Every structure is written in C-alpha cells, then in structure tokens.
Amino acid sequence: MNRSCVNCLKTMMILLNFLCWLCGAFVVAFGEFQMMHSRYASLVTSFWPIYPANTLVVTGTIVTCVCYLGVLGGLRENRCMLITFFILLFILMLVELAMACVFLVYSREIGTFVEKDLMRSLETYKESSPDGNQTIRDDFDAVQYLFRCCGVHSEADWEGNVPISCCAEDPCNSVPHTNWREGCHVKLGNWFARNFLSTGAGVVSLFIIQFMCMCFTVPLFCHFRRRGLGYK
Structure with missing residues (x-):
C-alpha cells in the first residue's frame, strides 16, 4: 500500500471518528437537556x-x-491504540445493537407500563397531604397542564377531588370549571414511544458511522503491522 493510500485511509478514519465524537458529544448534551427539563421521571x-x-x-x-x-x-499511527479502539468499538456496537432491539420491544409495550405507573402515582397523589410527596404532585400537575389531560383515563379517576392542573380554561378562575376530558395515559404513552423510537433510530445511525470507522481501522492496522510501526 503506497503512502498516498495510507494518508487517505488515515484522513477518512480521523474524519469519521471526529464526526462520531461530535455525535457522541451532541448525544450527551441532548440527554442532559432531557434530564433537566423532563418532569415525568417520578x-x-x-x-x-x-x-x-x-x-x-x-x-x-x-x-x-x-x-x-x-x-x-x-x-500517531499507533497500533496499540488502534487495536484497543477496534475492540472497544466492536463491544460498544454490540451493546448499541442490543439497546436498539430493547427500545423497539419497549415501544410496543410501553402503554402497559405507563398506565400501571400513572395509576400508582395518581393513588399516591390522592392519598398524600398537601405537603407530602411533593415531587409526584408537582410532576403529575405538570403532565396534566402540559399535555392538556386529566387523570389516567379521564377526570373520573380523581373521584371528585380534581386538581386545578386539570382545568381547561385560561385563566382558571370560575367555579365549577371545565376540565380536560382526555386522560394522560394515551398522551404520555405516545410521548414516551416517540422518544424511545427516536433514541433507537439515533443509536442505529451511530452504529452505521462506527461500522465505517471499523472498516477503515482494519487496513490501517494491517499496514502498520507490516511496516513494524505503531508501538511508540
């Protein structure tokens, strides 16, 4: 393999890895953003x-x-780094592939999990004092306000003690007031399903870029080994 081919392979590998690094940094930033703004974890x-x-x-x-x-x-044309990179990337790709499969499976069954957890949270909300379980109370109110829904299936889940976050009027200053008719089960389930599918699609896209990086790593490693380079 002549030097121009080696330089071309090195350039492509470095560019792809840099692109992959940028994608990883963006994924971290997006995940942190979701953590800071998500109100549904509890x-x-x-x-x-x-x-x-x-x-x-x-x-x-x-x-x-x-x-x-x-x-x-x-x-640095370092064989030790390249083989370590290849092994770690191969393991990471296997994990990502498994994660993508898990996301696809969970996206089909997500409604069941959301309904069960929402009912548990709603019962906790109803049984708690005004100062108790504040995180669940705040998160449930946020979900009802943002998704314009009430209860899990409907406002009947509140058994007459409907919180102000269910109010469909703005401002909500009339008594009695109109509440959202649709429950939060379907809306929140759809939101989680969209997030799981988009996350799974992102993992698959990253998997493709990483596979291309591996394809460029193998010929480079073989060239460095034949030339006796790469352990300095």
Missing part, C-alpha cells in the same frame, strides 16, 4: 434503567471516549 419508573435521557448520556459519554482513542491512534 411518575413512570418501570423502565427507568433504559430511560431515554439516561441512555443518551451514558452512550454518548462512552462513544466520545472511544472515538477520541481512535482519532489519537490514527494521528
């Missing part, structure tokens, strides 16, 4: 370990670290 806890925001932060952090190793290995 209400839906069944799939908290694979909550979209958590998954984005963890995956993005690992991707940025691994891709940085790939950029350094290409720039």
Whole structure:
C-alpha cells in the first residue's frame, strides 16, 4: 500500500471518528437537556434503567471516549491504540445493537407500563397531604397542564377531588370549571414511544458511522503491522 493510500485511509478514519465524537458529544448534551427539563421521571419508573435521557448520556459519554482513542491512534499511527479502539468499538456496537432491539420491544409495550405507573402515582397523589410527596404532585400537575389531560383515563379517576392542573380554561378562575376530558395515559404513552423510537433510530445511525470507522481501522492496522510501526 503506497503512502498516498495510507494518508487517505488515515484522513477518512480521523474524519469519521471526529464526526462520531461530535455525535457522541451532541448525544450527551441532548440527554442532559432531557434530564433537566423532563418532569415525568417520578411518575413512570418501570423502565427507568433504559430511560431515554439516561441512555443518551451514558452512550454518548462512552462513544466520545472511544472515538477520541481512535482519532489519537490514527494521528500517531499507533497500533496499540488502534487495536484497543477496534475492540472497544466492536463491544460498544454490540451493546448499541442490543439497546436498539430493547427500545423497539419497549415501544410496543410501553402503554402497559405507563398506565400501571400513572395509576400508582395518581393513588399516591390522592392519598398524600398537601405537603407530602411533593415531587409526584408537582410532576403529575405538570403532565396534566402540559399535555392538556386529566387523570389516567379521564377526570373520573380523581373521584371528585380534581386538581386545578386539570382545568381547561385560561385563566382558571370560575367555579365549577371545565376540565380536560382526555386522560394522560394515551398522551404520555405516545410521548414516551416517540422518544424511545427516536433514541433507537439515533443509536442505529451511530452504529452505521462506527461500522465505517471499523472498516477503515482494519487496513490501517494491517499496514502498520507490516511496516513494524505503531508501538511508540
């Protein structure tokens, strides 16, 4: 392999890894943004370990670290870095593929989890004092206000003790007032499903870029090994 081909492979690998690093950094930032602005974590806890925001932060952090190793290995023509990068990237791709499958499975069953957790949160809200379980109370009020819904299935779930966040009027200063008729189960379930599908699609896109990085790493590593380069 002549030097021009090697330089071309190095350039492509470095550019792809840099692009992958940028994607990982964006994923971390987007996950942090979701964590700061999400008001539903205390209400839906069944799939908290694979909550979209958590998954984005963890995956993005690992991707940025691994891709940085790939950029350094290409720039320094270091075989040790390249083989380490290749192994870590291969493991990461397997994990991402498994995650994408999990997201697809959960997106089909998400309605069941959301309904069960919302009913539990609603009962906690009804049974708590005005100063008790403040996080659940605030989050449930936020969901009803933002999604323009009331209760889990309808306002009947509140059994007559309907919170002000269900009010459909603005400003809500009349008694009795009109409440949102639709329950939060369907709306919040659709919101989670969209987030799971978009997260799964992002993971698949990142998987494709990483696969291309691996394709450029193999010939570079073989060239450096034949030339006896790469351990300095």
